[in-house]
Amino acid sequence: MPLIRDGKIVEDSWVLLDDEAELPAKGDVILSLNRLKKDADTIQTRGGRTGVILENDVDEEDLAAYLPQIDLVALTFPAFTDGRAYSQARQLRTKLGFKGELRATGNVLADQATFLCRVGFDSFEVDNGQSIDVWNKALRSMSVAYQRGYDGEQATRDSNPSSQGKAQPTLA
Amino acid sequence: MYRYDEFDATFVSERVVQFRDQVERRVKGELSEEQFRPLRLMNGLYLQLHAYMLRVAVPYGTLNSRQMHKLAFIADKFDRGYGHFTTRQNIQYNWPKLPDVPAILDNLAEVEMHAIQTSGNCIRNVTADQWSGVAADEVEDPRPYAELMRQWSSLHPEFSFLPRKFKIAVTGDEADRAVIAYHDIGLRLKKNSAGDIGFEIFVGGGMGRTPMIAARVREWLPKSELLGYLEAVMRVYNLNGRRDNKYKARIKILVHELGAEEFTRQVEEEYARLDVPQGLPSDQELERIAAYFAPPAYEDLAENDADHTQHLVDNKEFAEWVERNVAPHKVTGYAIVNISLKPVGGVPGDATSGQMRAIADLAQKMSLDEIRVTHEQNLVLPNVRKHDLFAVWQELKEHKLADANLGLATDIISCPGLDYCGLATARSIPISQDISNRLGDIKRQRDIGDLKIKISGCINACGHHHAGHIGILGLEKRGVEYYQITLGGSGDENAAVGQIIGPGFSSETVTDAVETIVDTYVDLRQNGETFLEAYRRVGAEPFKEAVYATH
Incomplete structure (x- = not known):
């Protein structure tokens, strides 16, 4: 599945490791939460970065103790209409202060790109047949947003000086 | 009322461009219907029985004359010359063509309107008391907060793919005309013991197949913290609401399964953890919004107007209209x-383009350019000088808009039902018309007094039947429609869920049953009590006896 980061299709250095597979000595691996818990000590001694994939019904607090060792969290979208991972992403970024790569995996649409970016996702493993052009067009489709305190490129009213302190518009 | 600045205008016009692109990709086959569905729903576009239906947002039910003229224009140019005002204070067009929808949205954007989030599993258009800002006994005008919530909920990055739809209603009055108890979140502005105004917050009300009255989760919240608290509620719901069964996905089920106490604990825990100020608008921004809702330029008038008083004496029909409406x-x-x-x-709720224009002109000339839509599918001119009431009435009469039946038996809420809706199991409009004709004599209606009849054409309860003093639910068994009757429901500050009285009725006999119930009330009422008061005194039994003895 193609991986999108910074508006481009990029090589994916990460490998999703099966729970039964042996932990490689090197390379970037994504583990399940159970595997991460099981091998937490070993991970620290191997070469290569560690990521974790979280199902969307897992409380992100379960990950808190391990976060310092983690460079990537992948969140799952079993259906593009299932929006739990938006809140998980938000919690990871704000409540747990996670600064690493936050990856959306599974069924996401280009049309959801702005939502995903604003809650803190920065890479997207997309599987929907939509081209990178459609993705990038969608990302640029909204230049403004109303919600404050969410990341993303859009100007919010309070962050946009041009819309502050404006004279009262006259009635038409 | 609120006016778009450059920021709002940019938001809405970019949204139209985005949707135009989505429609084109759908037409070209680049988006499947399954992928397109949630996208079009978030722009208010349904696929109904016979055609697409576009639901246009009327934020908190407030319109100006220019907007109403535009709604009339759209009805003529893109539809069949009429529109349908809904229980969510919106307007629906029943016959738009898909390729025309972006053009309709362009037209709406010209008058600062849109169809964003009038459907889909997101935070829907926020509704409010239709008398906000003008009601005689209001604590505070809730519209600035309704507008704040409109902005906050529009394309919310975290809460746009919820387990199910999400409806918020707000009132600034103790008398509840916004049915807050039946909403996912109901908000009431009230004073605390120190005299400060804040929000009382209710969560988990709803209709549908599992009707529930909302639980109070916060007795009082400082007004300025509203968005922070809503964020906490939404997050608990988004993460924990059920997604395995669409009939159990509303927040009312989560509140019910956790229990109100545990749900409240989770919300409060999340709220305590939040960096609340980060998500709140600045004071300056709150003041900017509130300034739009400053009272219009009212004249300094006397309490009574001599001409008006004379018209009341001279014209009984006018006097009766004034009394009710x-x-x-x-x-x-x-x-x-x-x-x-x-x-x-x-x-119920339909208006022709000609009626819309007449109302728009009246609003401009005689209501300080304001119109409201009510959840009971009526309209309001909120700012009429008593001196002008007679002229307004005459003009309304001219356009067949002067029925003096507000709150009476024929002021029926009805969903579109099987005549339009893809979800309906039975017709509802013809039943409401039949009942209306049967009870329509105005003398009889006035004698019956306050009575709310509400009709839904399926279990989803868009016609609010659970909240009807007399509720009617249309169902279907082996290809035959039948109608269940509930009694004792109410959507006001003493909200209650109506109770089923027994076996259902056919489409031919349901009107007889309703009439029997009404006649039974007239016979047993005491000391001028209303239907609902009488029901609460005597219970369902006398009505059941009368109905099932004769049918």
């Missing part, structure tokens, strides 16, 4: 005019 205004010399969209035998 005109309400006290907070400003001396003014009145609130309620326009019934329930002509006897008509389609």
